[in-house]
Amino acid sequence: xxxxxxxxxxxxxxxxxxxxxxxxxxxxxxxxxxxxxxxxxxxxxxxxxxxxxxxxxxxxxxxxxxxxxxxxxxxxxxxxxxxxxxxxxxxxxxxxxxxxxxxxxxxxxxxxxxxxxxxxxxxxxxxxxxxxxxxxxxxxxxxxxxxxxxxxxxxxxxxxxxxxxxxxxxxxxxxxxxxxxxxxxxxxxxxxxxxxxxxxxxxxxxxxxxxxxxxxxxxxxxxxxxxxxxxxxxxxxxxxxxxxxxxxxxxxxxxxxxxxxxxxxxxxxxxxxxxxxxxxxxxxxxxxxxxxxxxxxxxxxxxxxxxxxxxxxxxxxxxxxxxxxxxxxxxxxxxxxxxxxxxxxxxxxxxxxxxxxxxxxxxxxxxxxxxxxxxxxxxxxxxxxxxxxx
Amino acid sequence: xxxxxxxxxxxxxxxxxxxxxxxxxxxxxxxxxxxxxxxxxxxxxxxxxxxxxxxxxxxxxxxxxxxxxxxxxxxxxxxxxxxxxxxxxxxxxxxxxxxxxxxxxxxxxxxxxxxxxxxxxxxxxxxxxxxxxxxxxxxxxxxxxxxxxxxxxxxxxxxxxxxxxxxxxxxxxxxxxxxxxxxxxxxxxxxxxxxxxxxxxxxxxxxxxxxxxxxxxxxxxxxxxxxxxxxxxxxxxxxxxxxxxxxxxxxxxxxxxxxxxxxxxxxxxxxxxxxxxxxxxxxxxxxxxxxxxxxxxxxxxxxxxxxxxxxxxxxxxxxxxxxxxxxxxx
Numbered sequence: 081x082x083x084x085x086x087x088x089x090x091x092x093x094x095x096x097x098x099x100x101x102x103x104x105x106x107x108x109x110x111x112x113x114x115x116x117x118x119x120x121x122x123x124x125x126x127x128x129x130x131x132x133x134x135x136x137x138x139x140x141x142x143x144x145x146x147x148x149x150x151x152x153x154x155x156x157x158x159x160x161x162x163x164x165x166x167x168x169x170x171x172x173x174x175x176x177x178x179x180x181x182x183x184x185x186x187x188x189x190x191x192x193x194x195x196x197x198x199x200x201x202x203x204x205x206x207x208x209x210x211x212x213x214x215x216x217x218x219x220x221x222x223x224x225x226x227x228x229x230x231x232x233x234x235x236x237x238x239x240x241x242x243x244x245x246x247x248x249x250x251x252x253x254x255x256x257x258x259x260x261x262x263x264x265x266x267x268x269x270x271x272x273x274x275x276x277x278x279x280x281x282x283x284x285x286x287x288x289x290x291x292x293x294x295x296x297x298x299x300x301x302x303x304x305x306x307x308x309x310x311x312x313x314x315x316x317x318x319x320x321x322x323x324x325x326x327x328x329x330x331x332x333x334x335x336x337x338x339x340x341x342x343x344x345x346x347x348x349x350x351x352x353x354x355x356x357x358x359x360x361x362x363x364x365x366x367x368x369x370x371x372x373x374x375x376x377x378x379x380x381x382x383x384x385x386x387x388x389x390x391x392x393x394x395x396x397x398x399x400x401x402x403x404x405x406x407x408x409x410x411x412x413x414x415x416x417x418x419x420x421x422x423x424x425x426x427x428x429x430x431x432x433x434x435x436x437x438x439x440x441x442x443x444x445x446x447x448x449x450x451x452x453x454x455x456x457x458x459x460x461x462x463x464x465x466x467x468x469x470x
Numbered sequence: 471x472x473x474x475x476x477x478x479x480x481x482x483x484x485x486x487x488x489x490x491x492x493x494x495x496x497x498x499x500x501x502x503x504x505x506x507x508x509x510x511x512x513x514x515x516x517x518x519x520x521x522x523x524x525x526x527x528x529x530x531x532x533x534x535x536x537x538x539x540x541x542x543x544x545x546x547x548x549x550x551x552x553x554x555x556x557x558x559x560x561x562x563x564x565x566x567x568x569x570x571x572x573x574x575x576x577x578x579x580x581x582x583x584x585x586x587x588x589x590x591x592x593x594x595x596x597x598x599x600x601x602x603x604x605x606x607x608x609x610x611x612x613x614x615x616x617x618x619x620x621x622x623x624x625x626x627x628x629x630x631x632x633x634x635x636x637x638x639x640x641x642x643x644x645x646x647x648x649x650x651x652x653x654x655x656x657x658x659x660x661x662x663x664x665x666x667x668x669x670x671x672x673x674x675x676x677x678x679x680x681x682x683x684x685x686x687x688x689x690x691x692x693x694x695x696x697x698x699x700x701x702x703x704x705x706x707x708x709x710x711x712x713x714x715x716x717x718x719x720x721x722x723x724x725x726x727x728x729x730x731x732x733x734x735x736x737x738x739x740x741x742x743x744x745x746x747x748x749x750x751x752x753x754x755x756x757x758x759x760x761x762x763x764x765x766x767x768x769x770x771x772x773x774x775x776x777x778x779x780x781x782x783x784x785x786x787x788x789x790x791x792x793x794x795x796x797x798x799x800x
Binding site: 177179208209210211213214218220221222227228230232235237238239240241242243244245246247249250256268269271272273275276279280433434435436437438440441442 | 498500526527529531532534536537539540541542543544545546547548549550552564567568571572575577578579580581582583584585587617618620641642670717720
């Protein structure tokens with residue numbers, strides 16, 4: 081604890097003394113703020129990041145449509161927050177572990193997750209790396225050091241602290257990158273994980289995407305504090321607030337954050353200020369809880385068009401390339417979508433494998449009983465037909 | 471039995487010896503929990519481990535059970551063997567989500583791309599220490615309802631070390647409940663070296679012909695005492711220690727009940743929803759035509775754990791003895 085001075089008057093601290101600035105380099109029109117520089121982001125990386133953001137925007141739009149068409153049970157978009165995620169993941173190394181929530185698909189894309197892999201998971205077919213066990217968007221990839229997503233909120237936060245502690249003990253030149261939203265920061269696991277990471281000096285970078293909403297609950301009903309950043313400071317964690325729609329600021333902050341985590345072996349918190357432009361999920365309709373003006377205001381700050389304007393000013397991009405890349409992604413996604421939905425579903429035996437490393441006898445018995453039953457009523461348990469009846 | 475040097479240890483010393491053995495054998499075994507560092511834990515189960523293996527491998531955590539378990543899951547997922555202590559089983563509930571939704575499903579939900587099989591959660595459980603509501607509970611049944619976990623409970627010092635070493639090295643997450651009432655009362659010869667006892671295998675501790683008595687942990691003492699009383703009036707009891715509750719050894723129990731025709735299951739936890747109910751349902755399916763009497767349960771009452779009336783609440787040897795007689799007279 082820092083040394084505290086004493087006072088003879090009762091002083092209550094209300095937090096207004098703590099002013100947390102927002103780090104920002106790129107204005108909404110794509111111009112650099114006076115005196116700012118794009119610093120570390122070079123042409124090739126900038127183009128890759130931009131391409132990945134376009135890809136995910138295209139994927140999200142297409143998959144929402146597919147859900148509306150009844151081809152997919154559920155979907156969650158990253159729309160509006162692409163820069164918060166792409167700008168952070170780009171600052172990390174491939175052997176850094178990513179432990180995310182469920183709105184960070186652009187991080188997977190950045191690491192090389194293929195369209196085929198996205199689609200296999202979304203359509204829960206037999207080629208899904210997760211063996212068809214989780215709802216759409218619960219991706220995971222051992223090869224890409226992207227920990228499989230789970231639905232319960234904030235559970236990855238203390239896990240990320242522990243994972244990072246393991247990296248530290250192993251003496252790896254690596255850290256853990258942990259994503260979550262401002263709503264998840266109300267969960268007990270957030271507080272448990274932040275405090276443990278700080279006390280045990282874990283090389284983990286926490287990225288909280290403050291997107292304004294947890295399903296329908298606005299940030300104003302989620303917390304009274306000045307965002308999430310003061311909590312990081314409260315736990316003794318180096319903290320920065322960034323304009324989450326500003327790819328240059330996000331990337332610059334993330335590079336510095338990783339350096340602190342790895343060189344100084346301690347956690348960092350980045351709060352990215354952004355907006356969830358889409359619905360929470362395909363099961364949600366925001367028109368019931370927020371007005372179109374608000375959405376319009378944020379649409380004008382869109383991170384992708386902002387980056388595009390800047391890239392064009394840099395002469396690192398042009399409209400012809402832009403059009404071509406959109407077309408390319410669109411056709412690739414559509415083609416893979418059509419393929420993935422026709423792939424056979426996972427085998428019945430997948431019901432019991434991986435519960436334990438080796439299936440206990442009781443599970444093999446249950447599977448064999450089930451197989452006999454299914455064989456008796458094959459039509460009622462069909463998985464490969466046009467209208468599978470689960 | 472293991473042919474090795476043995477020494478007399480309490481159950482607590484056996485746990486300490488097991489942790490020491492595991493940490494010595496593998497530098498990636500890490501112990502964490504509240505007060506377990508230089509202090510050695512409130513029961514001293516981790517005595518001298520920090521001094522021996524350093525602060526990085528045996529350390530105090532902040533007071534947050536969900537944090538401890540979440541952190542330990544991350545450690546295990548990263549390739550370590552994490553042994554997390556929850557100070558009392560009564561305080562495991564803040565970590566319930568991490569255990570049930572995370573640890574238990576880690577391998578399954580990722581299609582075996584990731585696992586946290588290196589995780590072991592140790593927690594002292596059960597009554598007998600005047601602990602009242604919050605230092606006495608037996609929460610095993612909650613966890614036995616969760617596929618993906620192993621639940622292990624030792625009955626004495628020798629079992630404690632052998633089962634703990636097996637639990638620590640098991641490739642799936644294990645919850646290891648320790649009978650704190652007999653932490654110091656249970657004394658026996660324990661190998662000083664490395665040995666493991668099998669998980670998910672029950673043990674017949676006393677052979678008999680008239681009725682099977684089944685339990686685990688500290689309750690084995692009550693079953694043995696009841697079996698003695700029964701013997702005095704000519705009733706021969708077969709006594710079984712289940713040892714691992716999930717996944718449990720149905721074959722050993724069913725073979726015994728097929729022979730004796732009667733089954734009594736006893737646990738300290740409340741009756742309704744207790745693990746004895748699961749055993750009874752399974753054994754009546756497997757042994758229906760061999761049963762001479764209904765399967766009976768001798769358990770705690772369906773109340774919170776009491777304080778002054780603990781002796782009355784507990785399913786002691788006398789209650790078990792009376793139930794044995796009733797079963798024989800059915």
